Amino acid sequence: MLRYSAKQLLNMALTLFAVSFLVFALNELSPGDVTRKILGPYASQSQVDHLTREMGLDRPALVRYFEYMGKALTGNFGNSIYYRQPVSELMWDRLGNTLLLAAISFAVIVPISVLLGVLAGMRERGWFDRAVSIFSSICASIPEFAMGVFLLAIFVVWLGVLPGTSPLRGDAGWAIWMQFVLPVLVVTFYDAGYLIAMVRSSMVEVMRQPYIRTALLKGNSFRNVVAKHALRNALITPFTVILLQLNYLVSGLVVVETLFAYPGFGRLMLEAALAKDIAVLEAGTLVAVSVTMLTQLFGDLGYMALDPRIRV
Amino acid sequence: MAEILAFEHASIAYDGRAGRQIILNDVDFSIGEGEALGLVGESSCGKSTVALAAMRYLPRGMSVIDGRIRVEGRDIAGLTDRELSRIRGNRIAMVYQDPMSSLNPVMPIGKQLMEVPLLHGETDENAAFRRAVAMLEEVRLPAAAAMMERYPHQLSGGQQQRVVIAMALMAKPALLIMDEPTTGLDVTIEAAILELVRELRAKFGTAILFISHNLGTVARICDRIGVLYAGRMVETGRIGAVFRSPSHPYTRGLLGALPRLSGGGRRGRLRPIEGTIAAADRARPGCAFAPRCSFAARHECEERPILMVELGDGHLARCARLDAVRASAEDDRAAAASAATDGAPIVLRVRKLSKEYKLTGLFGGEKKGVVRAVTDVDLDARAGETLAIVGESGCGKSTLARIVSGLLAGTSGEVKLGETDLAKLEVDDRPPEIRRQIQMVFQNPDSTLNPSHSIAYALSRPLRMLRNLASGDAKTEVSKLLAQVRLPVEVAERMPHQLSGGQRQRVAIARALAGKPKLVVADEPVSALDVSVQAAILNLLGELLEQSRLGLVLISHDLALVRHMADWVAVMYLGRVVEYGPVAQVFSPPFHPYTEALLRAAPTPDPDAAPPTAALEGMMPSPTEIIVGCAFASRCPSRIAEQCDTTPPPVRQFGEHRIACHLELGRQAPAERGGRTEIRSSIS
């Protein structure tokens, strides 16, 4: 297990290295002159050249790459040309916000999905199963923005009990925690719909296995069978999928963040992309890739712990 | 004798979209303390429903519509869930068909075992642990304490079944229900498990309800037998009585359809029971067996319900024409033995054939050893005759078949069809003419039939590819082929899934015949089919063989079948042929110790036969091991210390019969065969 983790971590480092190089190279090739963008269309060519020299952009790409990586390793990702702020400050701040939203959503989504999925799947085609299945497929099929607009209409426009935007500032007239309610709700509805269906179908599959019959015919009560024999088996398959949700929650919340003006990582990346803010994009990509690979590693380790048939 | 389980005229029905379907009809039997009842019948006769009903664990939609099921005197229909859990696993325990899937894959064995006493009154974990270990020792699993920590996937199939049996016995139940407990296990393992069941039964006095499609297995375990047909009990009685004088035509059919080790060889034809159980048969007012019964008479059999008739001493049969059945002369099974077969020309000559795989690490690179799947095999297959290759799984018989048919290339040696050496030619490298001449029939016909093409297409393809027939000619040829394998012409238009398993296997055989081959290699061609269908397919193969003078290589683990079908037998162990010769000689002494063990382990449907003695201990060594002496030495009961481990056994030749063994076998053999013993110095 230890050796496996070490190997995976090493793999991760190598992958990150390769990704960073690729991203750097792509940006290098992308059209548009950085200095021109900073100075605006009315600056004279000599001003542009001066700044280019000052920023060291006239040196060979490879030199600049290693310089960039050297700084990046110490946590310095350069400056954002759009926000005019060090990238690291900006990034940690936004990433922190997103992680907070992700953590709250995750803490809501996972217990709900597992609970509903297991309860529905343990009695296939029972009334509860049917109800949950309908609910989950409706949730999963409504796009985030539609759900967002719908909830906004009810709670903000009609009832007026919740804020319509979540800038996470205290001066907007709403308590910070209330600003979280709607974004979390939207994410939960959308994502839990999918997860519930996953857990349910895995549970249904497990409940049909002969070893469940064995457990029942040993004299176990139904509750016992579900808790002791079915649960762990039923969670093996959805486990990795559940962890993959972390990816989505960290880098896939663009829609929700934009809708609620939430100062998160996804929105940061979107704005940076629109503004061709290369320093931010580079750092953001690295962060997103690391998150993906870390969840993958945890997924594998957890999978091994759950299923004794897979050991390294 | 106190009654443990009783079905009192119980009927069970399934209510589905298509209305009500009767699954069990008026089933009536009881099992007393310590008694063993065997329940036999073809698949879908309802025997598994009996097991589930006894536990009140019927699938959704099924219910008892008439009669009662009692456990220790109480009607189980009226029990609360809690009372029911006190019976399940405690008074009645169950052993299932597929041990791997009946054990929880993510829970250690020990925990699964300890669960039983902890559910039924034991409160002390340590005591439960000790009981579990003791029970594992009781089912003779090695290193019981260490076994407790292991997971199901870390055990072999035989060991898993021992664990399931141990689990069932944990609470010392009054009744053990075993549903096909040895189906899917190797013969020697099957024998060992049955032996264990007999022993445990003697020791604990547990009553047994033994469900099986194999009469031989039932005869070895049970005192009484019940024969189920389409949900009805058609005959029941003491084993001896039923086997000696089977009275219901169906029972007779089953006994006749069963190849016996002592049978008269291939020319004494098996009597198949034509047809299968149809769903509609269960609903017949009269006898459910009538459509397949050769004694059926409309007036007597089909118009009113047939009642059980007492034949004395608890022997009952449900048939309206018992006298007519009794009067019919015993079928003359002992047809004249065939003429001498030595003269038949050799179609396939295998010499010194070996196959090795080099094992490499997962990422290539360092070598991890060599698997010797087949080592120095010598065999001949003759025109119009069957060469059977027998042995446990992993003995190399399938590898051999695959080399002959070109699915694998051999490493060294010869495989000659006529003058062409095929040993190293895979299918694609073989000239089309050779490809046509060797055809295969697999265990599972579905592997060669494309589910989305009609039977006509499946059959005409080889005709066009191998014999270059125009499509018009191919069409007439398809009808001929279908007639040859006794299928109606309409089958041509059907899709594979519209046919039964037996019919699909007939199509697979027709397909193999399409190219007019010289040699057909059949790998376990009937082991996936019902007994009654098996007989029909085997007869068909036998007839085709005689008609078209092709050679058949039959791969099988079923000795009774081999005895019945084969002219020549090769017994393989760990990639080597340890005994080879004409069937009658291989099945009579002198034996190679391995052949002897196989024969002892095979179930016989004869209750009077001596019970099979303890089967082989241990497992076949891994094919990566380097064997200096005799391959069988690690399990051989007659091993000669030193010699057998260090020196390859000599091949002893008795006419055409060869045995590779150090024992002085010739001396124990009957005089007429022992005389010409010669010893060759080569390695087997």
Ligand code: SF4
């Ligand atoms: S009752 Fe008639 S049809 Fe049924 S088994 Fe007897 S003879 Fe055959």
Ligand code: SF4
């Ligand atoms: S050679 Fe020895 S070990 Fe091998 S079968 Fe003969 S007696 Fe047994």
